[in-house]
Amino acid sequence: MRTLLHCLLLNTLLFLTGGLQPLAADPRRDFAGQYQPQRRILAETRREGDSLRIYLRFPDGSVLQRGNPLRVAAWASFEAKRPVWRQELRQLANRTRLDKSAAWVEFCVAAASLQPGQVLSMACAPPDEADASEAAWLPITKERLGRTFLVTDSVGDPLLRRYVRLNEPFMLDCYGPERPLVAKRYDSGFNAALPPMANPAAQPVSRTLPARDSVFFRAGQRLLLPQAGLYMLRVDGAPSGYGLLVTDPDFPELTTADELIQPLIYLTTSAERKKLYDAPEPKRAVDQFWLRVAGDNQGVARQLIRTYYGRVTAANQLFTAHKPGWMTDRGMLYVALGAPDAVYRTAAEERWVYRDADGSNGTYTFRPKPSTFAPEHYELVRRPEYEMLWYAAVEQWRKGLTARSGR
Structure with missing residues (x-):
C-alpha cells in the first residue's frame, strides 16, 4: 500500500487533470508482461x-512440451484486432534445443509475407492465450528485414542483447x-x-557522436572489444550498422561504489551524491545511506537495497542500448515506480499505467x-x-516506505 499522502496527492492531481477513472476491464491488449525479465x-x-530466420528463447522450456503448437501471427500493428495471417508450427522437437531450464526454437518465415511496420506474435500456448502480452512480440523493421548477420555469444547462440561485457568474446x-x-x-x-x-526544452539535444578509434576484424574472426564504450559494428557490404554497448564485467548488475551511487541520482541531491563519492569508504557510505533511510532498521535497509538495485538490474536487462537501461526514460520510471501495471502500445506511442488501490490511474506516455544505436529507444x-x-x-523511498509497501 502506498502512503496516504501519495494517494491524496495522486487523487487531487488526477481530479484536477481529469484523469481519475475507476478501474474497468480494458479492451486493449496489455503488454505489461514484456517487462518481466525472468x-x-x-x-x-x-x-x-527469401526467408527471415527467427530465433526464440523461452525462459521456461517446459511450455514446449505441453502439446501446443508454436502459433505465429503477423499483425498490421500492435493495436490490430485481427492478424494479417496466422500459422501453426508443429513437431517442435525438430526445432527445439534445450538450454538448462530454458529452450531455443528456430524457424523461418517467408520474407515476402512481412512488411515494415507489422508486428509478429509468437507463443506456444492454447489458441485463446497465443495473442496475449506474454507472447513474444517482434516489430518488423526495414533494418530487420535486411540484416543478414546475427550477433552471437562465444558458443554461437544469439546474443539477444545490445551489450557485451568488457573482454567478453562474441561473434x-x-x-x-x-x-x-570494422568496429x-x-x-x-x-x-x-x-x-x-x-521542461522538454532542458532535454539534451541530439548530437553527432565523434568516432574515437576503430578495430578491424577478419571474416569469421572471434570478436573481443578491450575498451568499454559505445560501438558501431559495420559488416562489409551490409546496408546498415549495428550498435553495441561494451560494459563493465558485472553488468547488468552493479558492484563498484561508483556504480551503486550513480542510480541514486533519482533519489538524492547532487550534494548528497558528492558526499558519497568523497567518503573514505564509498561503498560503506552507500550502505549507511540506505540504513539512515530505513531508520536504522537493518532488515528494511536490506530490502530497500534489494528492491532498488534489483530494479536497476532489470532496467539494464530491458532497456540497455546506447546507454545503460537505468539511465533511459523507461528505465528511470522502472527504477523509481517499479514495473508498470499495464502497458498499451500503438505504432506512435507506448503508455505505462500505474494503478492505486483506490481505483485511480497514473499514466505516462512514451514515444x-x-x-542506429538504439532501434527500440x-x-x-x-x-x-x-x-x-x-x-x-x-x-516513499526517502522514508523507507517502499520496502514496507512491497511496491
Whole structure:
C-alpha cells in the first residue's frame, strides 16, 4: 500500500487533470508482461535469402512440451484486432534445443509475407492465450528485414542483447560468405534521464557522436572489444550498422561504489551524491545511506537495497542500448515506480499505467525515437503535472516506505 499522502496527492492531481477513472476491464491488449525479465520470451532474427530466420528463447522450456503448437501471427500493428495471417508450427522437437531450464526454437518465415511496420506474435500456448502480452512480440523493421548477420555469444547462440561485457568474446554469424568487420568506438558520455516533470526544452539535444578509434576484424574472426564504450559494428557490404554497448564485467548488475551511487541520482541531491563519492569508504557510505533511510532498521535497509538495485538490474536487462537501461526514460520510471501495471502500445506511442488501490490511474506516455544505436529507444512525454507524483514516489523511498509497501 502506498502512503496516504501519495494517494491524496495522486487523487487531487488526477481530479484536477481529469484523469481519475475507476478501474474497468480494458479492451486493449496489455503488454505489461514484456517487462518481466525472468518471464519474457526473447527473439532475434537474420535474413537468409527469401526467408527471415527467427530465433526464440523461452525462459521456461517446459511450455514446449505441453502439446501446443508454436502459433505465429503477423499483425498490421500492435493495436490490430485481427492478424494479417496466422500459422501453426508443429513437431517442435525438430526445432527445439534445450538450454538448462530454458529452450531455443528456430524457424523461418517467408520474407515476402512481412512488411515494415507489422508486428509478429509468437507463443506456444492454447489458441485463446497465443495473442496475449506474454507472447513474444517482434516489430518488423526495414533494418530487420535486411540484416543478414546475427550477433552471437562465444558458443554461437544469439546474443539477444545490445551489450557485451568488457573482454567478453562474441561473434558475427553471417548468412552466406563471411565478411570483414570494422568496429568504431564513439563517445558514450550520456546523462541519466531527467525527471518526468522536467521542461522538454532542458532535454539534451541530439548530437553527432565523434568516432574515437576503430578495430578491424577478419571474416569469421572471434570478436573481443578491450575498451568499454559505445560501438558501431559495420559488416562489409551490409546496408546498415549495428550498435553495441561494451560494459563493465558485472553488468547488468552493479558492484563498484561508483556504480551503486550513480542510480541514486533519482533519489538524492547532487550534494548528497558528492558526499558519497568523497567518503573514505564509498561503498560503506552507500550502505549507511540506505540504513539512515530505513531508520536504522537493518532488515528494511536490506530490502530497500534489494528492491532498488534489483530494479536497476532489470532496467539494464530491458532497456540497455546506447546507454545503460537505468539511465533511459523507461528505465528511470522502472527504477523509481517499479514495473508498470499495464502497458498499451500503438505504432506512435507506448503508455505505462500505474494503478492505486483506490481505483485511480497514473499514466505516462512514451514515444519512439529510434536510432542506429538504439532501434527500440523511447522518450517520455514530460509534463509539469507529474511533479507531485514524482516527489511522492521519491518520498516513499526517502522514508523507507517502499520496502514496507512491497511496491
